[in-house]
Amino acid sequence: MNADLKKCMMLHKAAGFVPIKPRRIDAAFFSLEANLFCGGGRVAYQAIYRRWRPTVFDDVVGQEHITKTLKNQIMNNSTAHAYLFCGTRGTGKTSTAKILARAVNCLNPKDGNPCNECSVCRGLLDESILDVTELDGASKNKVENIRDIIDDVMFLPSVARKKVYIIDEVHMVTQQAFNALLKTLEEPPEHVMFILATTELNKVPITVLSRCQQFEFRRITNKDISGRMEKILAADGYEAEGAALSLIAELGDGSMRDSLSVLDKCVGASDGKLAYDDVVKIVGIADNDALYSLSVCIASGDTKAALEKIDEVIEKGKELGLFAERLMKYLRDVLVVKITGNAEEFLNTSAENRNKIEELTEQFSKERLIRAIDLLCAASAQARYSGFPRTLYEMALVKMCEPEMEETEEALLDRISVLEQKVKEGVIPISAAPADGGPRQAADAPPWDTQEDLKVNQRADTALPVKKEKAKPAEEHTDQPAAPAAGGTDAASRWPEIMNYVKSHGGMPIFPHLALVQAKMVNGKLCVVFGDNALVSKSVISKPANVKLIEEAAKSVTGEDIPVACVTSREIGIEGDDPLKKLEELSKTHSEIEFI
Incomplete structure (x- = not known):
């Protein structure tokens, strides 16, 4: 074939046109056309992922479980008539299909790889041999397109050993077209091979799957992507920092083409050496240091510092929605490491970033991480339809740092987990439960001696505090336990044991609400007393099933059947008085009081 013709056809291919073999060769025409395409002798620039597309199985990164099998089939002459390659984008499905098409037709295969030097390999590479047909399933998805294939398979290949049909994005083919292809796909002529590729395996009919050898392409690890990019840059005469390549691989999200x-x-944008800061600036994302700093603010509840970090991100020109997505993924990584304790296995990131994430697991509770991710998801969904996305993200950030602003179950669990951690670390010392069944209090907590102190110390969503009695003289102290309330066993003094029983016997959903109450034995009943503003908790606990569970717990702990009543301080007392004292007074004059 004329050299000018070959050059022109290769230029057509680079420009995206289908090469057409003319019947007459006009050297002057091809010379002029070559100058137009090449800009006067200069070859047009080609994207890196196109220039460095794998040409042999050994170049396919991260898919050794597939390439090894295909190489063995080539060497043993045991290739199948139909293959189905599935997996996420940019993992090498189409590249592997093209390599396989050349390998089965190569005149001198080397260890299962195509030689890329024989006349058939060169012809398939420059597409001067048309025995390998690549179709786009998204555009060639009709019945008439499949009929063209069915008619064409009856003819022998012109030069190659086999005719190969590569159908990309095959899941886009219609159901009727699939049905038309089934018979040919099941029993094609000996000289025909089908290679189907898809990113959505669930949309491919089971009748097609059963007729193909299926190979699943895995997401490529950041380490493999970084290694491949390093080789490419070295061959092109560039250098890059390891941190820069790690960040690019992370942005690729398992896709070699995206990376x-x-x-x-x-x-x-680099001057011979690609730096980490160059990648951050060019791509327009926040670096891992910003994500780490903001995560520390969320873990410590520092709302002011968190809002300042967001302001810095916006001032640097970063897109807030993209930053929220990266923060969500970052917190997800922290949660996974906190649960599994294995950062190397579950995180596809650099060693430096893994170390920072492991540090954050000590500062976060699982409840706060889950709640933060939920808030970010909700803010991202709302921001798409809002004219003020920044406000939505900032509101979500404030809620992450200050869970006491919400009365949701997730916020309560977050607050309880923080208190439990402080108690575990000794930040909040806890004394033994009082004999009268009141709530546990810190050993150094001051007594509430005035009504003003009561208002200051009482939280809107916590149990009503009990006023402390002043210490009796030393001579009045005795070692005898307090007498149980009238009517039987003093179950209130064993309220912590009752709560633990409820928690371990299917009562975990109501356990946060029980943490907001205090217990008191009055006239033989175990009264569960809520604060004035804990109406939501009272409505939950007052359900018959929950009351029955508490009664069961009281019987298991005390050995006696003790009825349970739910009541708020407002229902049984007046402002300024001790509601439990008022309850005792009412019980003396009314033997049967309906509390629920």
């Missing part, structure tokens, strides 16, 4: 596209974008 090389980002690399192609960043290389143009």
